[in-house]
Amino acid sequence: MFPLSFISNFINLQELQFSFNSNEDFINFGTLQHTSFSQLKILKFQRACPRNELLIKFLENNGKNLKEIYLCEYTGYCDNSINLAIARFCPNIRKLSIGIKNNESETLGIIFINCQYLESIKIWCGGEFLNEKEALETVVKYSQNIYELILYYQSDAQFELLPIDLESFFINWTSCKPHKSLSLVIVNYGTGSLDANDENMEIIKKYIKLGVTKNFKVTDFTDE
Template sequence: MSQLTADCLNEIFEYLANEKFTLHSCVLVNRLWCEVSVRILWRDVWNYSTLNFSTLVACLPIESKGILCENGIKITTPTSKLPIFNYASFCKVLSIGEVYNKLELLLANQEFVISRNLRMINLNITAQVIINLFIDQITTLKKLEISRYSQFLTWQKLDTSFIFFSKAKDCLKNLSELRCTSDLSPEFLFRLSQISNNISQLHINVENYISNGLTDLISAQKNLKYSNIAIYNNMKVDIISSLLNELPNTLTKLNLYGRDNNVSLLFISKLINLQELQLVLRYSEWFKNFEILQNIIFPQLQILKFVNACPKYELLIKFLENNGKNLKEIYFCEYSGYSDNSLNLAIANFCPKLRKLSIGFKNDELETLEIIFNSCQHLESIKIWCGRLYLNDKEALESVMKYSRNIHEILLDYRDEVHSRILPEELENIFASNMSQRSFSLVVISNINITKSLDKDDENMKIIEEHIKLGIIKRFKITSYDDVDFDPYL
């Protein structure tokens, strides 16, 4: 095993990228294993501990250490000698805010009681020399995040002068992903637009104001594929539009979040290469210009998500008539819980290639669910809302087993309490009606206030465990909207 090449080991160890303990064990095997493991362990600054940053201090050149010393900044390092690896050069994912956050913790453990102002000065000095080290040593940075960091319960803007460091051009020329706020300095954004022209993923939090250089940065991109825009401030529609209108038609994925009624959706009409569209708006009235979008053809659109509200149903139905034939995934009103039978019937009518679906069916719309199963023959995964207003879990499971052909993932989303609990004998009969004995995954989304969900009955859980052992249920999970790692698109 020790004779494996570095490339081969790297390919194997990539599967352990999230297994830090295992990778640390690999470090101890031999030098080759150590080199390959260390590169992965030091690749993402989000995985760094304060110990990692004290090691980086040991890697600083003499000049930088002198700057710290001159300012009375003393940081204990793991070794007084130069470390055996150039750790900073392994970084491919750099968050400037996370650098500040971790250094603040590191300095807090090193310093005696000093004034708040001096702590901020020391932090800024230390951050500058560490960021300079990264920029100087990284040959190709892939992901960069520049956002505020929290200090003393207030949000601080970051120093972005690193863009003018001598090695910044080499470091950032192949940047593929950028996360930033809209109010970065125009000088920084203009310089970045000259260096980085192949960003494929761009995430922007619109806060306070939109810097003049941001549109320049967007227009300079030649290969932008995915953009995530979160608008937090109530700016004028024309100001927001000036930013959104710069998004190129090379986009294949767009996520747009708007906190206020100030976003015109007209810019989407030119993004004809979209494959995935997600809009997070609070009310249907906020979908400005959707009456125009309803008539636009997006020939490659496959995934459609409206997380809170939907556009007015008559407009959305027309949109599905024009664009539903290639849709593979639909998620409507995940958090608001709105549902409409005419919209559900339109999905059955216009979306024959669907593979994943999450919508609500009211308690008198069981027939509509059956129509969808008959019309959408490729459907593989469905999330069904359960509760007083919606179908109960017994009806939902029975319908899936009886009418669906290819469903292999069932998500029961308990929006509120169901009228009655599934009895164990009923659950046994439902599973027995699975004549093809197909295997499927079952996910229960509930919370502590729901007392009659499927997972709250011990006998039902025993039946589920039996079917897991038989291989009928290949995966079973209980989760909640309150879980830290909850994904509404499970």
């Protein structure tokens, strides 16, 4: 088991990143939950996360300074209590990567309301996670400063967004209070995507031409 207590000596850390494969590897994370890292701006968990109560306490002590939070980039970790803790304790974040379960879309709305400076969000979609329609509807309804939206899909997820829903998203986006031009990125495992539908692509090209969307990209998990 890798000891983590030594990290508490580096109180001026600006970035803290973990790549453990199991939450059991965070058995010593409790030694950090009460440490205040006044300069910490980026917190990233590539795979597993610590136990909920430990991570929530860590966010309570350090969340105000955080500008970027990435939760389980490779696994789509999803826990409502952690997501709500981010909304409560991390009001100044600019970039966020999370999973939201398909019956917890209201949590995403709470995050947007409480984290008013949020500019870029990466959301896992499909399966147990929000479908793309719910994600887009929540973004357009509650976000305030978002300019980059990244939708991550599970390996077996299929795109279900209809052209009428995509058009509705862009119409609502343009009718909201002024937003920056939106970058929309789709990340998948090579399954059928938005670009496979000609009507979807015509809609996207239309709003790129209008300046509503400045960038649309479909890629996969091998593209950093």
